[in-house]
Amino acid sequence: MTNFKTSYEVEIRCHFDSVEEAYNKIPFLRACLKHEMVWASGIYGKEFFKAGKLLRMSKTTVDGRTEYYMGWKGEDTGTFANIREEIDEVITDGVTDSRIMEKVGSQIRTLPRNKISAELKQLGHRRFMSWRGADLFGDYKPLGVSMKLMTCRTLRWPVLVEIEKSAHTKEDALVKENELLAFCDRFGLNDRLVREEPPTLLYEARFPEK
Numbered sequence: 001m002t003n004f005k006t007s008y009e010v011e012i013r014c015h016f017d018s019v020e021e022a023y024n025k026i027p028f029l030r031a032c033l034k035h036e037m038v039w040a041s042g043i044y045g046k047e048f049f050k051a052g053k054l055l056r057m058s059k060t061t062v063d064g065r066t067e068y069y070m071g072w073k074g075e076d077t078g079t080f081a082n083i084r085e086e087i088d089e090v091i092t093d094g095v096t097d098s099r100i101m102e103k104v105g106s107q108i109r110t111l112p113r114n115k116i117s118a119e120l121k122q123l124g125h126r127r128f129m130s131w132r133g134a135d136l137f138g139d140y141k142p143l144g145v146s147m148k149l150m151t152c153r154t155l156r157w158p159v160l161v162e163i164e165k166s167a168h169t170k171e172d173a174l175v176k177e178n179e180l181l182a183f184c185d186r187f188g189l190n191d192r193l194v195r196e197e198p199p200t201l202l203y204e205a206r207f208p209e210k
Helices: 019-025 046-050 099-103 113-122 170-187 198-206
Strands: 003-016 035-044 054-062 065-073 082-090 127-140 145-151 159-167
Touching: 003 019, 003 170, 019 145, 019 159, 046 054, 054 113, 065 099, 082 099, 082 170, 127 198, 159 170
Parallel strands: none
Antiparallel strands: 003 082, 003 159, 035 054, 035 127, 054 065, 065 082, 127 145, 145 159
């Protein structure tokens, strides 16, 4: 059975020259990164990507537990932060009544995990980009933020810190966006902001404009 949730992600990310610089700039960062996620992710449907949406499937291992996910993100509607409708479905045992499969135009909403890629391909949503890595992540409860430290030499900025809040409504997402603006002001991060999300940065690196 598919476990899914729909929410709005509200996030910003900042670039640093090194991991140590990130730790020095955000005093609580090192202490709150208590987990490591080893992951591999495939991005599907270039037409979605070009329209500012995102369809991906991922394998993640956290604290020794491996799960498979399918994720969907809508267009970015934020001004300061990235605000996107987000649906995550656990597909380790396949999908049942999948909302994401409905989003991408499939008449088949219940599938075993090993048949999902074939159904996406049948619909014309092929995998066009993939990558893998390991991130450190955790929560900082006093400010209600989730933190993620990402390192990837392929990207324009090889060290990124993502600061995220979640919202259940569009109205709440705007409140959380203002909270992230205050966060940046408090820690002097405005000159380090990166608007592009990691998949966009990867596409930029893999497929440079000629």
